[in-house]
Amino acid sequence: MLQRQAIWALGAMSGTSLDGVDAALVLTDGHRIFEFGDTAYRPYTAAEQAVIRAAFGLWPGDPGVEAAAEVVETAHAEVLSRFAGAEIVGFHGQTLAHDPRGHGTHQAGSGAVLAEVLGLPVVWDFRSADVQMGGQGAPLAPFFHFACAEWFGAREPLAFLNLGGVGNLTWIEPGKSLPEEPGACLAFDTGPANAPVNDLMLARRGLACDEAGALAAMGTPDQAILDQFLRHQYFFKMPPKSLDRNAFHDLLPAVAQLSDADAAATLTAAAALAVARGAEHFPCPVARILVAGGGRHNATLMHMLAEALPCRVEPVEAVGLNGDMLEAQAFAHLAVRVARGLPTSGPSTTGVAAAVGGGQISRPNA
Numbered sequence: 149m150l151q152r153q154a155i156w157a158l159g160a161m162s163g164t165s166l167d168g169v170d171a172a173l174v175l176t177d178g179h180r181i182f183e184f185g186d187t188a189y190r191p192y193t194a195a196e197q198a199v200i201r202a203a204f205g206l207w208p209g210d211p212g213v214e215a216a217a218e219v220v221e222t223a224h225a226e227v228l229s230r231f232a233g234a235e236i237v238g239f240h241g242q243t244l245a246h247d248p249r250g251h252g253t254h255q256a257g258s259g260a261v262l263a264e265v266l267g268l269p270v271v272w273d274f275r276s277a278d279v280q281m282g283g284q285g286a287p288l289a290p291f292f293h294f295a296c297a298e299w300f301g302a303r304e305p306l307a308f309l310n311l312g313g314v315g316n317l318t319w320i321e322p323g324k325s326l327p328e329e330p331g332a333c334l335a336f337d338t339g340p341a342n343a344p345v346n347d348l349m350l351a352r353r354g355l356a357c358d359e360a361g362a363l364a365a366m367g368t369p370d371q372a373i374l375d376q377f378l379r380h381q382y383f384f385k386m387p388p389k390s391l392d393r394n395a396f397h398d399l400l401p402a403v404a405q406l407s408d409a410d411a412a413a414t415l416t417a418a419a420a421l422a423v424a425r426g427a428e429h430f431p432c433p434v435a436r437i438l439v440a441g442g443g444r445h446n447a448t449l450m451h452m453l454a455e456a457l458p459c460r461v462e463p464v465e466a467v468g469l470n471g472d473m474l475e476a477q478a479f480a481h482l483a484v485r486v487a488r489g490l491p492t493s494g495p496s497t498t499g500v501a502a503a504v505g506g507g508q509i510s511r512p513n514a
């Protein structure tokens with residue numbers, strides 16, 4: 149593999165919401181993105197979701213983990229074998245447990261199994277090395293975000309916001325320096341994003357989410373609850389920082405007395421205000437925040453973000469990116485970085501002691 153040559157890499161991500169597997173082709177040399185290629189999505193069946201969900205919080209060797217890994221491998225093999233032309237695969241797997249200061253990090257699914265099935269080198273286990281060197285093991289998308297900013301010709305500082313179960317921000321100063329050098333990127337979790345609203349919708353309405361933010365749009369946020377929310381110690385920590393998923397466990401009980409619409413409005417406003425608090429940590433202001441992840445389909449959340457932030461808030465589609473595929477594309481790009489010995493995280497993105505190239509590479513035996 150020539151060091152400078154761009155190759156087609158195939159990335160795959162199975163997110164925390166457990167809806168399915170996203171896969172995408174990227175032409176990259178590990179530094180620059182030259183082209184985005186085909187994408188595909190393979191939903192999990194309800195039965196598959198149940199097997200994986202039963203293994204949430206478990207570690208390698210625990211009962212139930214092997215079954216979850218098999219489901220993850222089968223779904224990935226199915227969707228990834230639809231593609232032709234890739235030279236390498238970046239396989240994130242499904243995070244079952246993440247405890248950077250304790251056990252470590254655990255993504256289900258073996259890259260070695262996939263390498264055999266696909267007949268391609270597979271880069272996987274992207275997060276362990278970072279955690280072992282004292283990093284948070286997440287987020288890993290920032291160096292890819294940096295390459296995206298260069299790809300669409302950004303000249304001013306900007307930020308990417310991912311609105312999944314939690315929110316995370318990457319602040320970028322394009323052209324400033326290579327992303328492996330501190331100063332060009334700063335990344336951190338903002339706080340809860342879609343997860344509390346989803347939990348509320350499930351508990352009160354039996355629905356998976358607040359479609360387009362329609363319920364929240366009918367309610368009024370409760371200011372006292374929001375004030376209390378913003379006093380949480382997480383907002384006073386300096387980035388890079390990542391969220392303990394249980395850190396905001398008292399948010400849902402706090403809205404128990406509110407009507408469905410007011411509760412949805414309050415939780416949606418909390419997500420937006422958490423992002424605004426996060427933006428206060430940017431080393432310098434940005435003109436725009438580009439939003440990826442499912443939360444950008446929530447019009448009420450997007451509206452509240454625009455109100456809370458002193459800059460433009462736009463879906464990543466505004467610059468020609470695909471907000472549903474960004475994470476899969478990130479692992480395609482990161483796979484090439486790993487194969488070429490380039491770092492995948494650094495002190496300003498995960499808090500790791502020094503820039504580190506995570507991931508192991510499995511090659512087919514034949």
Ligand SMILES: Nc1ncnc2c1ncn2[C@@H]1O[C@H](COP(=O)(O)OP(=O)(O)OP(=O)(O)O)[C@@H](O)[C@H]1O
Nearest residue numbers: 163164165312313342357359360441442443445446
């Ligand atoms: N049309 C919609 N209206 C409202 N919310 C939506 C819509 N589509 C997606 N969402 C929200 O986005 C969530 C899924 O987001 P996404 O696919 O980015 O999560 P994920 O990648 O699994 O999570 P993470 O990035 O935390 O791993 C859904 O659970 C829902 O809350």
Ligand SMILES: CC(=O)N[C@H]1[C@@H]2OC[C@@H](O2)[C@@H](O)[C@@H]1O[C@H](C)C(=O)O
Nearest residue numbers: 164243246286287288289290312475
């Ligand atoms: C441990 C883990 O799987 N974290 C995921 C999760 O999903 C979104 C957010 O939480 C982010 O921190 C990360 O994934 C993205 C792709 C990242 O590492 O950048």
